[in-house]
Amino acid sequence: MDENLEEQRAAGAPEPPSQPEGQAGPPSGAQVRRDASAGRDLYMNVRVLVTMMAVFVLLFTFVARVIVVSGPSMENTLWGGDLILVWSLGYEPKQGDIVVLTQESYQEDSIVKRVIATGGQRVDIDYGSNTVCVDGEPIREDYIREPMLTPGWGEGINHVVVPEGCIFVMGDNRNESADSRYPAIGIVDARCVIGRGMAVLFPFRHWKGL
Amino acid sequence: MNPMKHSVSGRLPWLACTAALALVCAALRKWQLGSAFDEGTGLPAPGAQASVILVCVIVMAGAWFVLLSMYQPMTRRPWSPGQAHRWDLVFLDAGDPVYPVLVVAAAALALAAVPVLFIVGVGQFQRYQELLDAGLQTPSNNGMLTLATAAGAFLAALGLLQMGRDGLRPGRRGKGGFSAALPGVAGCVWLMESFRSHAANPVQWDYAPQLIAIVLGMLFYMDFAGMSAGAARPRRLLWMAGMTAILSAVSLVSTAAELSTPDVSLCSAQMGDLLLLLSQTLAAAGVLWRLPPNLENPPRFQHTPISPDPGETVIQEETTDE
Numbered sequence: 001m002d003e004n005l006e007e008q009r010a011a012g013a014p015e016p017p018s019q020p021e022g023q024a025g026p027p028s029g030a031q032v033r034r035d036a037s038a039g040r041d042l043y044m045n046v047r048v049l050v051t052m053m054a055v056f057v058l059l060f061t062f063v064a065r066v067i068v069v070s071g072p073s074m075e076n077t078l079w080g081g082d083l084i085l086v087w088s089l090g091y092e093p094k095q096g097d098i099v100v101l102t103q104e105s106y107q108e109d110s111i112v113k114r115v116i117a118t119g120g121q122r123v124d125i126d127y128g129s130n131t132v133c134v135d136g137e138p139i140r141e142d143y144i145r146e147p148m149l150t151p152g153w154g155e156g157i158n159h160v161v162v163p164e165g166c167i168f169v170m171g172d173n174r175n176e177s178a179d180s181r182y183p184a185i186g187i188v189d190a191r192c193v194i195g196r197g198m199a200v201l202f203p204f205r206h207w208k209g210l
Numbered sequence: 211m212n213p214m215k216h217s218v219s220g221r222l223p224w225l226a227c228t229a230a231l232a233l234v235c236a237a238l239r240k241w242q243l244g245s246a247f248d249e250g251t252g253l254p255a256p257g258a259q260a261s262v263i264l265v266c267v268i269v270m271a272g273a274w275f276v277l278l279s280m281y282q283p284m285t286r287r288p289w290s291p292g293q294a295h296r297w298d299l300v301f302l303d304a305g306d307p308v309y310p311v312l313v314v315a316a317a318a319l320a321l322a323a324v325p326v327l328f329i330v331g332v333g334q335f336q337r338y339q340e341l342l343d344a345g346l347q348t349p350s351n352n353g354m355l356t357l358a359t360a361a362g363a364f365l366a367a368l369g370l371l372q373m374g375r376d377g378l379r380p381g382r383r384g385k386g387g388f389s390a391a392l393p394g395v396a397g398c399v400w401l402m403e404s405f406r407s408h409a410a411n412p413v414q415w416d417y418a419p420q421l422i423a424i425v426l427g428m429l430f431y432m433d434f435a436g437m438s439a440g441a442a443r444p445r446r447l448l449w450m451a452g453m454t455a456i457l458s459a460v461s462l463v464s465t466a467a468e469l470s471t472p473d474v475s476l477c478s479a480q481m482g483d484l485l486l487l488l489s490q491t492l493a494a495a496g497v498l499w500r501l502p503p504n505l506e507n508p509p510r511f512q513h514t515p516i517s518p519d520p521g522e523t524v525i526q527e528e529t530t531d532e
Contacts, residue, residue, distance in 0.1 A: 039388060043439035046391055047432045053398045054425040057405050061414065061421055102410045109350060110410040191253040192412045 063089045065194070066201065067100055067110065073171035073178065074098070074112050076145050077210070083202035084112075084210070088195035093118060093167045095134070098197035098210045101169070106178065106185045110194055113169035113179050114143070119190070123168050125158035125181065132170070148174040156181040165190050220503035223278055228452045228498055231271045232459035238264040239419070239463040246415070254415055261415065268456065275452040279445040284505045298438035301377045301500050302509045310374040312496035316489040317370035320393070323363045323485035330478045331356030350410075355403040356479070362396030363486060369393045370493060373434070377500065388438050393493070394431035397424055400486060407479070419464065420483065423457035427490040430454045434497065444505055451494040451501070458491040 060066070069082040077098065078084065086100050093099055093115050102110045117123045117134045124133040130147040131138040157180060162168045166187045171177025180187055197210045238260060246258030254261065301309065334353030341348045369392025376389070401424045408417035430450035433443050465487060468480045 040440035043388065043391065043435060043441060046395065047436065047441070050394055050398055050428050050432050053401065054428055057401050057421060058425060061405065061418060065409070067409075102412050108410060189251065189253060194410070194412050 063087075064198070067112075069112055070109075072176050073173050074114070075173040075176075077114075077143050077172045078112060078197075078200065079206060081203075082200050082206055084200050085198045086195040087198050091193070091196050093190050093193050093196070095121075099167075099169065100194045100197060101188055101192045102194065103185050103188055103192055106182075111178075111185075112197065113171055113177070115167050116170050116180070117162050117168040119162055119164035119166055121168075122161045123159070125155070127155065127158075143172045145173040146175060151175075151181060153182065156183055157186060160187065162187055167193070220283070220506050221499055221501075224448065224452065224498045224502055225495070227271075227274060227278065228455050228495075231267070231274075231452075232456045235264065235267055235271070235456050236459040236463045238267060239460045240467075242415070243464060243467055247413075252413060252416075254413055264460070268460070271456050272449075272453060275449045278452075279449045282445060282448060282502060282505060284444060285508055297442040297444060297508070299509050300437055300444070300504045301373070301497075303377065303500060303504065306500070307378075309496045309500040310378040312492050312499065313370055313374035313377065316492035316496065317367045317374065319485045319489035319492065320363050320370060321367040323482045323489070324360050324367070326478055326485065327356055327360035327363060327482040330475060330482060331360055333475055351406065355399070355406055358399045359396075359403045359482070362399040363482075366393035366396040366486075366489070369396075369431075370489070373493075374496075377496075388435050390431045390434035392431075393490070394428050394435060397428035397431065397490075400424055401428065404483070416464070419457060420461040420487075423454065423461040423487060423490075426450060426454040426457055427494075430490070430494060430497075444501065447497065448501060451497040454494040455491050455498070458487045458494070462487050462491070 064085060064087045066083055067086055069078045069080055069084060071080055095115055095118055097115045098112065099115055100110050100112050102108070116132060116139070121134050122136070124136070125131075125148075126133070127148055127150045132141065133139070160168070167190050168180045168187055169185075170179040170181065178185060199209045200206045242258065242260035242264055246255050246260045247253065248255060303309065331353045334351055334356055336353075338348055338352040369389040372389035372392075401421065404417065404420055404424060408421075411417060430447065430453075433447040433450050436442055437444070437447065462484065465480050465484045469477055469484070471477050471480070
């Protein structure tokens with residue numbers, strides 16, 4: 001039956017008239033295809049899911065990713081449990097940005113800090129006056145949680161010129177932050193940066209751009 | 211089933227190009243591992259020659275496979291009664307043992323990955339629980355995704371076994387090709403696990419080839435399943451198979467290099483990845499072996515009137531109902 005239809009089509013014959021509802025008759029080509037595609041809908045749904053999964057993972061790998069903040073080192077800008085959007089594609093660290101980086105000399109998991117200075121800049125930290133100077137100029141830090149105290153490990157790295165291709169990072173909660181002052185972390189190679197924090201996505205009460 | 215005469219010429223360009231490009235890319239990856247990263251930190255050297263050349267070769271391989279796919283001879287056949295789809299038998303050839311051997315070997319490799327991944331996952335889960343019980347900071351990995359990957363590898367092995375069986379048994383209809391969706395879906399879990407384990411790694415070269423290889427493998431298996439689900443894309447399937455083999459070869463080099471790490475848990479996880487990558491490479495090779503000649507001269511059952519229309523033996527057109 002279907003072969004005849006195909007042969008008729010191949011010969012340029014017109015399509016047979018469609019059957020009125022409820023009447024038996026030869027199935028149309030479309031019906032044959034629909035019947036023949038048992039499981040097609042299921043397959044298409046599965047394929048959409050698999051494709052979406054692939055697209056999401058590739059986006060999270062090369063373009064942007066979502067990470068959960070752990071620990072208090074960035075309070076009051078970021079809180080433990082905050083979900084933040086991190087932009088990776090083509091990012092170069094700039095002073096003042098909040099960045100996600102991995103310093104394996106400290107820990108395998110990534111950490112979130114603020115860039116205080118980039119390559120070629122000089123950083124001077126004065127715990128007495130609670131100021132951080134970059135290239136001799138004190139930087140305005142509205143974001144820090146409380147005045148700095150001398151860390152338990154000593155003053156650490158507090159007078160340094162940042163080498164080219166590196167960054168000096170600190171947490172906004174200076175008194176509970178292991179950052180570039182801490183010798184195990186130190187000055188960070190810019191290639192260790194995963195991306196820049198763009199926004200807090202969740203919880204909604206913390207929603208904001210960074 | 212009627213005996214089919216398949217010319218070697220149909221599969222030769224695909225197999226030869228894939229093997230050659232996979233070897234070249236693997237060699238480039240080895241060169242890159244030795245020259246494009248700082249020795250102490252493992253961070254990538256900017257503008258390293260090996261990295262640039264490797265990317266260029268992979269892109270050129272993709273373009274070359276596009277051309278091969280476009281010019282792949284393919285027979286258009288009329289619809290036949292009771293046949294699910296014109297391409298649902300396209301992997302059938304009872305007289306050719308190569309395809310089932312390759313696919314069953316792929317299944318065996320996937321099955322071999324199950325205990326490896328299971329042991330790694332259990333170890334990760336136990337370590338997580340110990341730290342949790344001790345009230346210490348827990349790692350981001352609790353082992354559940356690794357265990358899920360082991361379960362996925364088991365499902366993939368079942369799907370691959372069915373694929374091999376369907377390619378050999380002439381008495382079966384071709385709907386068994388849908389089982390290829392199983393390794394495709396299992397690939398999703400593997401992809402998540404692979405992404406999670408590298409989420410904090412700032413060096414994309416360490417894991418991007420593997421992620422892309424897994425993605426290509428997933429899409430390759432889904433297109434394979436589509437051949438028997440009324441959504442055939444034969445040319446795209448050929449392209450996917452070729453690229454899956456090439457990216458898997460690239461990823462195999464780095465995975466094998468990491469097997470020498472002193473961390474036993476990491477080494478075992480790498481072994482699991484290695485087995486799964488080899489598995490999908492063999493499956494892709496099986497498809498490249500069987501599909502091109504069968505697209506030119508599709509297999510059929512006796513009494514199934516599916517001879518090509520006169521004057522329409524070979525066309526250069528996609529023939530799907532999608």
